[in-house]
Amino acid sequence: MPHPRTADLEALLRALVDAGIAFVVVGGAAAVIHGAPTSTQDLDIVPRQSTGDIERLRVVLEQLEARFRPILPGRDLAPTVAHLAGTGQLNLTTRFGPLDILCRLHDSRGYDDLVAHSREIVDGDLRVRVIDLDTLIAIKESTGRAKDEIIVSLLRALRDGR
Amino acid sequence: MPYTSVVTARDPGDPDPANVEVDLSLLEEYRAMTVVERLRAASRHAATLERLRRAASQDR
Numbered sequence: 751m752p753h754p755r756t757a758d759l760e761a762l763l764r765a766l767v768d769a770g771i772a773f774v775v776v777g778g779a780a781a782v783i784h785g786a787p788t789s790t791q792d793l794d795i796v797p798r799q800s801t802g803d804i805e806r807l808r809v810v811l812e813q814l815e816a817r818f819r820p821i822l823p824g825r826d827l828a829p830t831v832a833h834l835a836g837t838g839q840l841n842l843t844t845r846f847g848p849l850d851i852l853c854r855l856h857d858s859r860g861y862d863d864l865v866a867h868s869r870e871i872v873d874g875d876l877r878v879r880v881i882d883l884d885t886l887i888a889i890k891e892s893t894g895r896a897k898d899e900i901i902v903s904l905l906r907a908l909r910d911g912r
Numbered sequence: 913m914p915y916t917s918v919v920t921a922r923d924p925g926d927p928d929p930a931n932v933e934v935d936l937s938l939l940e941e942y943r944a945m946t947v948v949e950r951l952r953a954a955s956r957h958a959a960t961l962e963r964l965r966r967a968a969s970q971d972r
Contacts, residue, residue: 876948
């Protein structure tokens with residue numbers, strides 16, 4: 751069964767949380783969680799990279815049938831512990847849609863750098879750690895990508911309560 | 913309230929082909945939602961847009 755082309759954000763987050771993975775949500779899903787009326791095709795997370803975390807992440811990714819995307823003939827690769835322990839950005843497809851695991855952001859910050867700039871959001875039984883709005887705005891401003899520029903003004907409006 | 917608009921951006925050469933769409937008219941609506949409701953709405957919206965994109969590309 752082919753994987754969905756867009757992420758079921760809630761399902762992916764619940765799978766990761768239920769597996770005991772420590773991570774910070776960044777990217778478009780973080781904007782959504784903060785209240786931005788955007789859509790995003792994938793979930794971006796920055797995971798903690800302790801030995802235990804990496805193994806837990808590998809196991810849950812296996813359960814999610816994670817593969818590097820796009821899957822092409824002769825290229826059907828599952829992420830390994832070495833990938834998860836590295837510094838790369840892993841663009842994966844899963845049975846709940848696209849999941850990007852950012853071992854480091856484009857500015858080289860990882861989980862340990864970002865956790866102080868995040869906050870835990872609780873909604874019922876869902877408890878996720880999300881990059882804070884100021885840091886998300888700064889990240890989006892620093893990428894120089896058109897799609898990020900579009901969302902920065904919206905995030906500022908959210909932050910300023912407009 | 914800002915002008916209602918849906919904006920799509922896609923950067924040429926971006927290795928991550930994900931688009932972002934912003935509908936400013938929904939700002940107040942999203943604010944009133946719970947986090948889980950926002951996640952569900954964003955996922956639904958993305959899936960709908962993807963279906964429309966694929967349908968449009970097949971029509972060309």
